[in-house]
Amino acid sequence: MESRKQVIKKFFFGMISVIGSSFILKLCKIPKEETKFDNNKESSAMSKQIVKSISRMGFQWETADPFLFCVHHEDFYPKGNSSMGPVASLAGRNIGQDFQIKDGWRMYHGQKIPGFPSHPHRGFETVTVVQSGFVDHSDSMGAVGRYSGGDVQWMTAGSGVQHAEMFPLVHEDKDNKLELFQIWLNLPRANKFVKPHFTMLWKESIPKYESKDQNGKLTKVDVIAGRLGGLQPSSPPPDSWAADPKNAVAIWIIKMESGAKWILPASNPGVNRNLYFYKGTSFKVADTELLPYHSANLVSDEDILLENGEADGFLLFLQARPIGEPVVQYGPFVMNSREEIQDAFNDFQRTQFGGWSWDNSEPVHGRGKGRFAKHSDGKEDSPPSV
Numbered sequence: 001m002e003s004r005k006q007v008i009k010k011f012f013f014g015m016i017s018v019i020g021s022s023f024i025l026k027l028c029k030i031p032k033e034e035t036k037f038d039n040n041k042e043s044s045a046m047s048k049q050i051v052k053s054i055s056r057m058g059f060q061w062e063t064a065d066p067f068l069f070c071v072h073h074e075d076f077y078p079k080g081n082s083s084m085g086p087v088a089s090l091a092g093r094n095i096g097q098d099f100q101i102k103d104g105w106r107m108y109h110g111q112k113i114p115g116f117p118s119h120p121h122r123g124f125e126t127v128t129v130v131q132s133g134f135v136d137h138s139d140s141m142g143a144v145g146r147y148s149g150g151d152v153q154w155m156t157a158g159s160g161v162q163h164a165e166m167f168p169l170v171h172e173d174k175d176n177k178l179e180l181f182q183i184w185l186n187l188p189r190a191n192k193f194v195k196p197h198f199t200m201l202w203k204e205s206i207p208k209y210e211s212k213d214q215n216g217k218l219t220k221v222d223v224i225a226g227r228l229g230g231l232q233p234s235s236p237p238p239d240s241w242a243a244d245p246k247n248a249v250a251i252w253i254i255k256m257e258s259g260a261k262w263i264l265p266a267s268n269p270g271v272n273r274n275l276y277f278y279k280g281t282s283f284k285v286a287d288t289e290l291l292p293y294h295s296a297n298l299v300s301d302e303d304i305l306l307e308n309g310e311a312d313g314f315l316l317f318l319q320a321r322p323i324g325e326p327v328v329q330y331g332p333f334v335m336n337s338r339e340e341i342q343d344a345f346n347d348f349q350r351t352q353f354g355g356w357s358w359d360n361s362e363p364v365h366g367r368g369k370g371r372f373a374k375h376s377d378g379k380e381d382s383p384p385s386v
Helices: 004-027 045-050 338-354
Strands: 034-036 051-056 067-077 115-121 124-132 134-139 144-148 152-156 161-166 176-186 197-201 208-212 218-225 250-256 261-264 272-279 283-285 294-298 304-308 313-320 328-330 333-335 372-374
Touching (some): 067 272, 115 134, 115 338, 124 134, 124 218, 134 176, 144 197, 328 338, 333 338
Antiparallel strands (some): 051 294, 067 176, 115 161, 124 176, 134 161, 144 372, 152 197, 218 250, 250 313, 272 313
16 A cells, blocks of 8 residues: 555646646647637638637646636446445556546546545635535645535635545445536635635525526526626635636536527626537537537627537536736646745645645545535534525
């Protein structure tokens, strides 16, 4: 069995190998599988002004400032064993670095339980949007929690935190599907060293917007951040870029019935906005075809007609005013300079960002434990009664 120090080291450099190269491409502004429209051509002039570019989505989705990237996890885990790991052999998997789908699922950095054992972060935020399955959280601030399909955890790493995000397979009598998005949102220089903090947005408190088109076709939107149609979501963490309304941060999960049409409302000029079509058969954005698992970079100050195809369509929408500062990212640290990255390494080696009070790197809560959160100040949080 590897020591916890070995697990952290393997995780750290594994994270760099998984996310580092594509992030460097983004910072250097090297285009990757992107189609840009020529506004000088005559046909479909309006759609070419509205849809600035289309990109194919890989495991890690490219995003625009202030978002750093988004990862879509979808794993069809089998039944759970007595330890809440998979009832299946782990032979043939690169345990500790299992990112290749085999039999429909991955262990990621987990040794016995799928997920991401204790690892550090500094200088940005993680927004974890769960569609199905369970996530067990533990961190160096002493906070713990379990959240599941429909819930969102928003964590500000700030000056530095260690946390574990494990995917316990709580069902012994049926399969354990997991689907979630993890979105990395940058912090401005002024907030890089704020105190770490996490907020739970329970599914019962996330506003649900609904709209029917003239044919009675329904569009539903989970409004995680950003006002929509008079609905105001719960507040993000206090030091987030999203905490200031003028930054126009929006995170929406959009679900459209087959054949549904909906107008995506305009925002302010100069705002970055991207639409990610992650499930469905066909889609149109202002008359521009968008294939499944492709994204569209959109203008911000126009109402935009969205038209779904023959099957139900599912989209993630990210929008925000850019921070516009230098970004230097190495593994789990996102700062403004190389010197600050080196400082982050040194500080983590010296302080372990508060240390780790659990006896292993991938702690999970009891199988029968429901959804809950306990914050570093001891305050307990549970889903609201409906």
